Amino acid sequence: xxxxxxxxxxxxxxxxxxxxxxxxxxxxxxxxxxxxxxxxxxxxxxxxxxxxxxxxxxxxxxxxxxxxxxxxxxxxxxxxxxxxxxxxxxxxxxxxxxxxxxxxxxxxxxxxxxx
Amino acid sequence: xxxxxxxxxxxxxxxxxxxxxxxxxxxxxxxxxxxxxxxxxxxxxxxxxxxxxxxxxxxxxxxxxxxxxxxxxxxxxxxxxxxxxxxxxxxxxxxxxxxxxxxxxxxxxxx
Numbered sequence: 169x170x171x172x173x174x175x176x177x178x179x180x181x182x183x184x185x186x187x188x189x190x191x192x193x194x195x196x197x198x199x200x201x202x203x204x205x206x207x208x209x210x211x212x213x214x215x216x217x218x219x220x221x222x223x224x225x226x227x228x229x230x231x232x233x234x235x236x237x238x239x240x241x242x243x244x245x246x247x248x249x250x251x252x253x254x255x256x257x258x259x260x261x262x263x264x265x266x267x268x269x270x271x272x273x274x275x276x277x278x279x280x281x282x283x
Numbered sequence: 284x285x286x287x288x289x290x291x292x293x294x295x296x297x298x299x300x301x302x303x304x305x306x307x308x309x310x311x312x313x314x315x316x317x318x319x320x321x322x323x324x325x326x327x328x329x330x331x332x333x334x335x336x337x338x339x340x341x342x343x344x345x346x347x348x349x350x351x352x353x354x355x356x357x358x359x360x361x362x363x364x365x366x367x368x369x370x371x372x373x374x375x376x377x378x379x380x381x382x383x384x385x386x387x388x389x390x391x392x393x394x
Contacts, residue, residue, distance in 0.1 A: 172325075201382075208386075208387075209386060209387070210384035210385055210387055211326070211382075213381060213383075218380060224380075226381070258325050258326070271328050272382060273328070274318075276325050277323070277324065277325050279323070
């Protein structure tokens with residue numbers, strides 16, 4: 169089946185440790201995105217990539233890093249510099265330029281808890 | 284940054300009732316989207332609106348793109364228990380590469 173996978177579903181880390189969240193898609197989409205969701209709030213964009221080897225900061229990029237070495241994969245690293253990393257992280261993908269009928273599709277999310 | 288004001292924040296209704304929620308912005312956008320998120324899952328696209336004044340249905344769901352391009356509403360008719368979840372509006376920027384989300388409307392349905 170075509171889709172977006174995020175693993176693991178739940179992740180626990182100690183404060184001060186970097187952690188990398190996985191996002192893979194087999195939809196042949198060029199663009200991929202990372203969002204953060206806090207309880208009772210909407211989604212906020214962390215980073216996005218419209219093509220391999222290129223990515224752009226979103227609204228809340230501080231304390232995060234990404235790479236886009238393959239079209240199918242867009243891993244997100246939550247670094248120790250992120251002051252409040254506990255959140256629900258969502259990955260999405262779309263055709264290169266979201267346009268009419270080319271909207272973003274979301275993965276199932278990873279819930280990160282930093283202890 | 285841009286802000287979307289979504290209301291109400293939460294609703295608790297009886298099964299079978301109709302539901303209405305809306306989303307407003309101080310800026311003009313050319314694409315309005317409505318997503319539903321089940322607990323612990325990613326959002327799923329329900330309806331996409333691309334033209335001012337457009338009225339689009341998806342089963343029991345109907346959404347309209349405001350004529351001013353600064354608002355949209357979503358209606359759910361004859362609600363059922365599986366309608367429970369959080370409904371988000373979103374707009375796409377003019378470059379077409381970023382979405383901004385509203386704060387969500389949490390819907391609870393009493394059987």
